[in-house]
Amino acid sequence: MSENATPDPYANPLVFGQRLQILRTRKGMTRDQLGGLVGKSGSWVKGVETGRLGTPKLEMILQIAEVLRVRDLADLTGGPSMQVHLFSGPGHPRLAAVRAAVDAFPVATQREAPSAAHLQARLARAWSARHSAPNHREVIGSLLPNLIGDAQLAVRQAESGPQRRAAQAVLAEVYSLAQFFVAYQPDAALLWRVAERGLVAAQESEHPHAIGVAAWLATQAHRDAGPGHFDAADTVNLDTLAYLEPLLPDASDDVLAITGALTFEAGYTAARRGETGTAWRYWDQARAMAERLPETYYHPVTSFSKAIMGAHAVTVAVELHQGGESVRQAAAADAVTIPSRPRRARHRIEEARGYQLDGQPDVALATLNQAHEAAPETIKYNGYAKRIVLEEAESKSSARRRRASELAVKLGLLAA
Structure with a gap:
């Protein structure tokens, strides 16, 4: 190419920062939003994207992959495919x-x-x-x-x-x-x-119950698609609550339960946004609805019940990045048995996230083992669990690396 020719922007492989910017933009996320979700500033994200700062360590790369729902770490790193598929299992x-x-x-x-x-x-x-x-x-x-x-x-x-x-x-x-x-x-x-x-x-x-369940699942699908879809999640969620709430005085237990489940989901989305007061306000409202249900009631689809509210409190605290609060809520919730094996495994995973946030990685790994014992197929498809395992497999502690590696084998993370 002559020195006067237009440079080919694709002549060299994309570096980490360029890949990050593409993936962030595709998700409709600002630098400040991404930075806030991984505990950094918007200027830090800009520094990485522009090359002023170097490629982060694996722990931070995995956090970014979690937020952006990256299926393969190679999409971020540009290296060989790691076949991790954090939020899209095999x-x-x-x-x-x-x-x-x-x-x-x-x-x-x-x-x-x-x-x-x-x-x-x-x-x-x-x-x-x-x-x-x-x-x-x-x-x-x-x-x-x-x-x-x-x-x-x-x-x-x-x-x-x-x-x-x-x-x-x-x-x-x-x-x-x-x-x-x-x-x-x-x-x-x-x-x-x-x-x-x-x-x-x-x-x-x-049918009110059928409408509520479908909306509950649609809300989750929108929210799991990333911050750019949080408004869509809220629209489905809050519109359905407005439809169901006038029916509550004469509602069956199932309709009351799906309304409570949707109320919590509104708090879950608020927690993902970092809206602390709103998140806990919805959790309080959902708990009040759970208290109106029979002691042994357990919703067959959402698991909404009195027994689940402690687990929901752990989730809110974790999504708000409140490590100490999530551990406190986990201790309070642990005395209650969750009947559903997959829902119990999911709760253990949320607890593990809380323990890792609180600087207790060994307890986090032990809790993930409990999740595996409850329902191996739940943890196998859970990106949060896989992220913790991969991070701790890089630990400076040889004993912790060994425990994390053993769990990675159970989850199939080392498969080709």
Whole structure:
């Protein structure tokens, strides 16, 4: 190239700062927002992006990957693929069958659809199996293809308005179950198809509980897409609360519970934004709703109950980066048993995040082992857990490195 020619901006590989700027911009996040979420300033982010500051250490790279939902650390570092997929786990063996069932369009069949009551009984068994099985993805992945097909068929064959609305309510809940399976797997488009179809089916059902559950899951999908989608999460969440709250004086336990779950979700999103007062205010409101539920009540989809509020308090404190408060809340919540194995594992992961924030990495690793014992398929697909393990595998303490490495093997992080 002559000295007068226009330089090729792609002649050299992108450096870390350039990659960071591209990924941050793609997520619709400002430098100040990213900096605040990783405990740095906006000027620090600018320094890294412009090359004034060097590439951060692995611990900070993993925090950035967590915030930006980077699937492969190579997207940030430009190095060889590490196959970490922090927030998108490995594709489950049953993913293809579930995807095929979601994508099917049963317009021509001579088979008679099961009744809505029959499908509802199968759903109840599926939710029960999900809560009790350590390999819950395998369990519900085996049930979903037939459930999806039968529920779609029931809607198509409904002969009256009430029958069709009842079938749509069941179909919406089937899609809710499917969203638990599809979440954190390498098919974001499938996740959104499931979430959107669940919302449509719930609206068609005109059933408050079905509408609440679909909105609860859509809120999570928007929030997990990153800060640029927090407003969308709030819109779905708060609009649905406005619809449900007038129904509460005469509501069933299930409708009260989904309203409480949505109330907490509003606090969860506020915590992600760093809005401390708003986050705890919503948590207080959700706790008041939980207190109105029977002592042994446990919502089959959201796990909302009296027993879950302590776990929710840990989550709020962790998202607000309040290490000491999260540990205090974890100690208070630990006396309560969470019936659902995957939800119990999720709580242990949140506790581990709190212990790491509080400077107790050894306790964090021990708590992650407890999460693995409760539900291996929960921790395997959880990006927060994987980040902690990878960070501690670089620890200066040989004993801690060994414990982290052993857990990394259990999670499949070292697989090629």
